[in-house]
Structure formats: C-alpha cells, structure tokens
Amino acid sequence: MDKFNFPPNFLASLSGEPGFDAENFINTHEFSETPTSIRINPFKKSAIKTCEQVPWCPEGYYLATRPSFTFDPLFHAGAYYVQEASSMFISHILKNIKPDGEPVKILDLCAAPGGKSTLINSVMQPDDLLVANEIIKTRVPVLADNLSRWGTANVIVTNNDPKDFTRLKGFFDIILVDAPCSGSGMFRKDPAAMDEWSEANVTLCHQRQERILADIYPCLKEGGHLIYSTCSYSHQENEDILDWLCESFEFESLPIPIYKEWGIVETQSEKQQAWGYRFYPGKVKGEGLFAACLKKTGTQEMMGGFKNKEQQKVVMKELDQVKEYITEPADFYYFKVNDDWMAINRNHIESLNILSRNLYIKKSGVRIGKLAGKDLVPDHEMALSVIINKDAVLQTELDKDQAIQYLRRDNISINPTDKGWSLMNFENHALGWAKLLPNRINNYYPKEIRIFSQQP
Template identity: 30%
Template sequence: MEIPVEFKKKFTGLLGEEEAGRLFSALMEPSKKAYRVNTLKDRTKVIYTLDNLVSGIPSAYYGEISGKDPEWVSGSVYSQDPAAMFPAHLTAVQPGDKVLDLCAAPGGKSTALAEKLEGEGLLVANEISPSRAKILRENLERWGVGNALVTSASPDKLSPVFPEFFDEILVDAPCSGEGMFRKSEDAVKYWSQENVELCAARQKEILTEAVKMLKPGGQLVYSTCTFSPEEDEEIVSWLMDQGFTVNPVNLTGVPHADGRPDWGNGDESLVNCARFWPQDGLGEGQFAASLTKPGTASDVAADDQFPVRKKKVKAKDRKKGRGASPERPSKEEVGYIEAALAGFAWPKAINFGRDLLKSNDHVFWPAIDPSAVAGVKILNNGLELGMLKKKRFEPSHQLAEWLGQVAQDKVVDLDEAGYERYLHGESVQVESALSGFVLVACRGMVFSFGKLAKGQLKNYYPKGLRQ
C-alpha cells in the first residue's frame, strides 16, 4: 500500500513523528479478523475456538469464519472487525426500547443491537442504498431477529415519520474511511482532504435529521471508521453546540485512545470519546462517542405523537390488488397456517387470529403498525411467517431462523454431506419418522425449512442463498 503523501503530512502534524510513524507502520500490517457469537441462539453448538477474546466485547473472538459453515448459515456467528463492534456495545439499549440504526448495512451493528433488545421493543434498521439494504435484511433474518423494521430511505424521509420517537439512535456515519486503509484499496485510492471535508458536511446533514427522531434525554452514539478530527471531535463539538452532552464510556482494559479536546472545541468532556488506532492492536480504525440529547423523556409522549397515516391507493392498483392495506388472515387461512406450523416451539407466543397480518398473501407478525410507516420503503416489517398458497401455507426462511433460537423436536439434522447437498438446493433422502414441514439443521444448528414425505426431504432453502 502506498499511503497518500497528504495523509502522512496531516497526521504527522497531528500526532508527531513518533506516533505517526507507528500509525503508518501499522497500516502496512495485515488486518485483524474476528467474529461475534449470537447470544439469541445456543452458543454451545459453535465449534470454533472460543479462547481468543476481543477485549471488552462479550461473546466476541479473534479468528476467521467461513460463509459455508453451519455456524454462519444458521446465524450463530457474525464476522466483524473488532473495533467496529464498539459503537453498538456503547449504546445503553435495554429490552423494550425503541432503537434506530440509521446507516445500518451490512448489519453488524444492527445484529448486536437486536441481541441487546432480546426480542422486545423495536429495532428500525435503515440503509439508503437498496442493494446494501437487501444484505442488511438478509443478515438480520439469518440472526433470527423478529422485531425489526428494515427500511431503505434517506434520513430526511424518516424524520417526519418518527418525531422524537427513539430511546437510542446509532449513527455509524459514511466517512472518508481512513480506518479501512488495510482492508480497502479504494479507501486509499480515493482519500483526499477535500473528501474528508465533504464527508464532514454530509455527516452534519445526516445528524440534523437523526436528532429530530431522538427523544429528549435519549442517547445518540455517533461513530465513524476514520481518524480525521473534522469527522470526529469537530462533529461531536457541533452536537455539543446544540446542547448535547458527551457521556463517559467504560473501556477499561480495551486498547484505545481518548478523544482530543484540542482537536475539537477544547471542551474537556471530549476525552470521553474513544478512538481505536490500528497501532493499538485491537482491530481497524474506529471513532465512537456517546451523547445525550438535552431534556428529559417526560418532555414528550412519543407514543402518543406517533403518526398513523393511511396510504392512498390508486384505483388501477386497487383493481390489481397492489398497495392495499394489510389485513388479518381469514379463519380458513389461519387454519392452514396452524396446520403447517403445528408442533414447533415458539420463542414468543403469537396469536394467529389477531396478531398476524397478510399482504399479497405474505403473512407476517408486524414489528410496527404498517399504516404508521406508509410512504417509507419497507423491506421487512417484523417476522414473516410465510406465504398463503391455494388451500395451503408455506413457512418462510426467516421463520426457520427465528425458530432456531429455541430447542425444537421437529428437526432433521443433516450430516456434512447432506448439508452440502441441501445448500446446493438438492432434495435429500433421510431416515426420519417425521412428515410435513420440518426444520433442517446441521450439528444442531437450524438453518432452513424442509418438507418431509416418506424419507424424502424436499428443499425449501431460498434459491438466492444457495451455494
């Protein structure tokens, strides 16, 4: 890697020759790989070595995982840079909270936030890029998350829908990517001071909308994967000018550097920010700060103010069945659903007659009233149970991953050869007394549905995920 001359000059001036030299040397070293183990699922099934802990992050370990292993396919592990684990870790999320991950793809931070919620409350995971939002949805689905609303919208489209609504908001903002130099040639190639300044302006635009969605007294975690003060301490200083206070963070024993007041507005509370340098040996580069919005939660009754807006449907679309408001399944349809899903253990009780909605024959358990988010592009609202066909019901892949959180009896556990064939999309012959829809696992880790008849396991693994 050829580090840009302008970058070297800038950080030599900021850090001094000795520390800057350590940074430049570290950027020439291989990047560190790590993964998190999903606490929503049974971690005892994971056979990866769990002895090289990432300091400060529960259930996180150094090492490399394969996207073909049952651990990944079942959503039992997630590959993530160690330093990138800390923004979600620094949030104060508790079960039952309303949480927004505003710049969420590919989903590492969203999956960590979902773990903190433990299936309670609401996670809104947003990504403006449609292609990246699809990856975000797939990762949350694999993780077994059933209480997330996955959206693809610009922040200014979300803020009128969620005024002062969230208890915590995480903004891992798009940045100049200096902390990605070891992993991305493009980050090096396109670095410039001009781009740093453009990113800082964009970060302010994003945060301007984010703070509108945060309750008074709520927590904002702001993070970047870059080192430049313009995108870090200066942005936090800008938030302080709006009344935000910087919270102390507990990173005892974690290799990091405190924020630099002299790189911002000079306020001593900037030392409460955290910067993770490559030379400190934790992982790649990261900056994170926890802030509190002025006011108290009692200043606004967010639930009462949450707008419920009915989306108008054009006549031509109504005739074709498009754009209609979701409705409850009929009694007959509920019967098909219950018959197909009989015998499975549920992580959380669902009232099939009243809790479920259907839209274009897709049956789902909403994380939020669909009419409340009309006009926002939704990729997933809560838990999709499956699809109604002619006098029958087919369960979804998301439901299989969600059911994988708890012990199940209706499971076919494939050996390694059968597992590989199933991932390819093949049907598999098995010895089992079961029939009908069953969960499919390998080494006890559930990753799909299948349909069993006379020992023949019909493949229901999604075509887009087959390997």
C-alpha cells in the first residue's frame, strides 16, 4: 500500500457500495497501469493505428502504448481526442435516447476541457445544436479550441453559471451534467486527487450538485432527458442524487441496455429505484465513473416567442466572397462579430438569437476570417473546420518533421512554387494557415496553442 495511500475512511466508505470488490479495487490501483484510449473524429477520417475497441463506443480505441500526443500532428488536426474510456459511455446513453430524424438541442453544462462535448458532437447531425458551457472563465479557451479542432459548425460555446440557464425555459431536449465531484474515480489516473478527498468534501460536492441540478431543471423541456455523471464512487454523489431528483422534481429513471461482458455494474437507488451505472477499474478497462439517465415527465413552461434579430445589412459582394470558401454554402447563415465573418448551420439562427440575448457567448459556429479588400484573411477555425471548401484554397502537404516545425511556429523547410494563403496539411488533414511569399513563408499558426515542449 505504499504506492496508493488511500485517504482515511475512503475504503470503509465504499464497503457497502454496489459492486465494490475491495481486493480487486486495491490490486488494480496497486499493480495495473492506467489504459490509454482515444476517440476517432468521425468527421475527419484518418489511418490512425489503433488496438482494442472500447466496447461501449464504436469510435473509441485503446492504444497498446501511450505515445507523445503533443508531437502527433493528427492530434493537433483534430483527427482524434484523447479521452478516458469509461467516460465514452455517455455516447452509448445518447444513442439510446436521441430520437431518429428529429433535431435536438443539447446542453453540456460543465464542458471543459471538451472531451464529452466532442463526444456528444460526434453523434449529432448538422440540424442538432450543441451548447457547450463552462462555468470557469479561464477554462473556456481550451474548450473552444478543442471544439474548433473537431470542426463542426453546429456548436455554441458559452461561459455562464448554471443559474443563468433558468430563464431558457424548456429550451433543451437533452442536458448532460457531468457534475463537479470528489474525484475518487480518478485516483489511479491522478493520485494527487487523493489529497483532496474527505467525507466532508463528499458532502460539500453533494450540496453543490443539488444546486446545479435545481438551477438547470427549468431549461429542460417536458419529455427531455437529463444525463447525470460523476467520477466519484460515493453514493451521496450518485444514487442519493438520483433519489433527490426523483423526489424533488418530476423525473422518471430510464434503464440503459448494457452487456454483462462490459463489466459495468448496474445499480438502483435505495428509495426511488433509479437506475445507475458504476464503472470500477479492474471490472472495466477504464477509470471510475457513475452515469444515469432520467426523463422529465412534468409539464414545463416554455419560453415566449422571440422575433429574430433584424438581419444584418451586409454587402452582397462581400458575402459572395465569403461563401466561396464554404462547402455547401446555402446550408449556413453568415454573420459578423466585429470584423470577423462567422458561419453556423442555417436552421440554428433562432437559437443563436435566443442564446445571445440570455448568455455570454464565446464561440458560435465557425469563424471564417476577415475581408481585407478583395482578399480574405482566413481564421484558424476555418482551417480546422469540416465545412471549408478545400478546392478554393492552396494546400501544402507537410511531412512529419515539417509539420512539427509548423506547429512550433518555426521556419518551415520547404520551397513553395505558389503564392498566397495556404492550408498546411499533414496526411491531408489541415493544421492551419501559412502565407507563401516569393522568398519566405509566414507561419500563422496561433501562438497561444503552439508546441512549446521539446520532442522526446
């Protein structure tokens, strides 16, 4: 027990938890390595070498060894996301509750750094809308960056407290609350988390979870679904929360189909018999997780109708210039934020207007760039997007060494024959922009996300 000096009373607190096997749990933490898993971006197909598939997520794969993701250009291109395997179960829940052919609006309330947001986005259609919210302002940029890498235009990133969503009555069809918790499910992956665990902190987290859930209840429509998850093993933060939700609000619990060989422990809460799903390292190839899904049965007052904002008066010549860079340009609504042109799926205009009246928006759709006379100064978001018309721009293919040079914002060792703005690609996946000039190349990779570390 030298490696894992569990906090006082921690193991005793789990002794009665459903499916808890103390010997297996301790041995797994002592002697088993944390598995490395990634999730493939379905919108950016690539020849990534993978190993065993994550059972509950078709796009999820375990890797035999952990590479240096920082020095893999495909990671920076958004071809995949490095994500803990257990948390990918959220996509399995979504696939079981999301209606076929009916557009939905989904809220990921506690979204940074963006793992579950990109997971949700992967099972969405263009007509669906994802609002990815992060409460802590300093964590918003990494959330926006990860969603920009994922590349779709049906995403809005916000920076708001849960109580701000109260006024969006009945707006969302599905809400994911991956709640702040005591973090015991991450002990193997992050042993430092043990220093923060205490029974008092578990109680504090339980109270915070209740406040968050009460705040967002009004913005879930009647018949809508709430997905609740934590990375905690404590019944106070899991099954007790389900009982509280069913007793305090009008929810019914939904069982989610699973297979026995997955190793997931199906539980039911003590009072309301609400279904939950526990992930224990040693029983699953992943870290600790609890997840559950509930359906809102009570009636819900809906938001009043809003008139759409008066459409911007845009110069059609400018708009035509912008549309040249977009695949299927008629599918999108174009608008400006300051001097930047933006594009979002056309059927989200009303939602964008409603959200902009009620929330603090940090990113909406895809930022295309600025017009400077007859030229477009393209934005990094457009380079990584899946809506860009690659036939309308120059493209420069880089080998791995050149790609790393580019991602560092170093000088790139190539001799271009063309001039102008060029997508810099690795294995046909865009990394960003550079401007090709007769005697040099100007590297426009964003300096705030460039590679700083030294290659191992």
